Amino acid sequence: MSMTIMVGTTKGAFLLRSDDGRWDVEGPFCDGWPINHVVGDPETGRFWAAGGGEWHGAGVWRSDDDGESWTLSKLSNGQLDEWAANDPKLAGMFGWKPVEAPYDGEVSSIWSLHHAHDTLYAGAKPATLFVSRDGGQSWDRVEGLNNHPSRESWNPGAAGLVLHTILSDPQEPDKLWLGISAAGVFATEDGGETWARRNRLSNAGASAEHNHPAAPSDGEIGHCVHNMARAAGDEVIYQQNHHGVFRSTDGARTWEDITVGLPSTFGFPIAVHPHDALTVWVLPLNGDTEGRYPPEAAAAVWKSTDGGNSWIAKREGLPGQNCYFTVLRQAMATDTSSPVGVYFGTNTGSVFASRDEGETWTEIARHLPTVLSVEAMERAG
Numbered sequence: 001m002s003m004t005i006m007v008g009t010t011k012g013a014f015l016l017r018s019d020d021g022r023w024d025v026e027g028p029f030c031d032g033w034p035i036n037h038v039v040g041d042p043e044t045g046r047f048w049a050a051g052g053g054e055w056h057g058a059g060v061w062r063s064d065d066d067g068e069s070w071t072l073s074k075l076s077n078g079q080l081d082e083w084a085a086n087d088p089k090l091a092g093m094f095g096w097k098p099v100e101a102p103y104d105g106e107v108s109s110i111w112s113l114h115h116a117h118d119t120l121y122a123g124a125k126p127a128t129l130f131v132s133r134d135g136g137q138s139w140d141r142v143e144g145l146n147n148h149p150s151r152e153s154w155n156p157g158a159a160g161l162v163l164h165t166i167l168s169d170p171q172e173p174d175k176l177w178l179g180i181s182a183a184g185v186f187a188t189e190d191g192g193e194t195w196a197r198r199n200r201l202s203n204a205g206a207s208a209e210h211n212h213p214a215a216p217s218d219g220e221i222g223h224c225v226h227n228m229a230r231a232a233g234d235e236v237i238y239q240q241n242h243h244g245v246f247r248s249t250d251g252a253r254t255w256e257d258i259t260v261g262l263p264s265t266f267g268f269p270i271a272v273h274p275h276d277a278l279t280v281w282v283l284p285l286n287g288d289t290e291g292r293y294p295p296e297a298a299a300a301v302w303k304s305t306d307g308g309n310s311w312i313a314k315r316e317g318l319p320g321q322n323c324y325f326t327v328l329r330q331a332m333a334t335d336t337s338s339p340v341g342v343y344f345g346t347n348t349g350s351v352f353a354s355r356d357e358g359e360t361w362t363e364i365a366r367h368l369p370t371v372l373s374v375e376a377m378e379r380a381g
Contacts, residue, residue: 003018004017005017005351005376006038006039006040006375006376007027007351008050008374009349012027012028012029014026015047016364023365025365031072034109035061036109046062047063054078057104058074058078059073059074060075060122060136073138076104103128108124109124111164112163116170123164125162127163128141128145129142144194145188148195153183154180165177167237173191174191184198184220184221185239187251199220200253201219201255203219221243221244222241224242225239226239226270227329232275240269242288244257245308246259247307262311263302264284266286268285273334279303300314303357314358314361317354327346341354349369349370
């Protein structure tokens with residue numbers, strides 16, 4: 001079994017590969033684009049990388065040859081395209097060629113990808129859901145979400161109005177869950193035709209006291225959801241919110257606050273065990289306005305084996321002092337090994353791995369650009 005850790009950074013995509021315990025770093029790929037998310041298909045070995053911004057525009061890169069070469073499916077143009085179109089010298093300098101971008105002016109970057117049931121989904125900024133049924137070569141909008149009646153009330157988070165999380169049901173293709181910052185959780189059970197907004201606390205009479213424009217206090221969790229993870233084969237979904245960690249046991253229809261026992265209510269990523277719905281990992285930070293680094297500047301991944309009823313800090317192998325990194329919302333993942341591997345990347349360019357379900361940690365890469373996302377893919381052979 002070979003392992004590939006797919007890393008999105010501010011300066012391209014990287015692949016970390018291991019089949020003997022030693023990690024090799026390959027990259028950067030995707031012409032140095034900011035890459036928000038990289039995913040792969042273990043059946044075919046295909047990779048996709050999503051990203052862009054005001055300079056490059058929005059697009060999804062694809063590799064069909066195990067990362068050797070990458071092709072771009074562009075969804076919108078950026079400043080480079082505008083300038084190069086009017087300046088042949090600049091166009092020649094960048095090797096620029098005009099490309100038809102079907103959603104030019106509508107989205108500025110792609111933030112998230114999800115591959116399931118032979119379908120590829122992409123979440124954009126501002127919050128738009130796209131779907132591809134030809135492996136990422138062409139894209140259609142999912143109009144049921146894009147025309148949602150609540151859309152005018154969606155508030156952007158600090159990074160803008162981004163669709164950053166896409167989850168699916170492995171058995172039922174028509175079921176999807178989305179996380180949008182800062183509009184909350186949305187779910188469909190009819191393949192995207194209609195969407196329900198699912199932000200209600202399990203105790204409908206509870207009062208959530210939040211000091212944030214996207215955080216109502218009328219029995220809902222805050223709408224500024226940072227990341228979500230779904231337990232395989234279960235209706236259990238976890239989320240790290242701007243204001244705490246929550247668990248749903250009914251497909252996100254209601255949420256229970258499971259923050260008690262953690263050192264803060266603030267963090268970005270969350271990961272769940274692929275075979276055990278009660279085991280979950282989070283990486284709390286000291287707070288929104290306090291610097292966004294580990295509490296007391298001592299790194300720890302907090303693990304629960306009882307669905308968030310209790311938490312234990314796992315620190316072995318992590319920086320124990322003077323640690324001021326941030327771990328962003330898509331920068332934590334698990335593999336499907338036994339025992340399960342857990343991985344996370346930092347904004348200081350390190351990637352840490354645990355091959356014993358988060359008990360101990362090893363730094364497997366350092367000095368990369370700012371890490372925006374981490375995913376794991378295993379392949380036989």
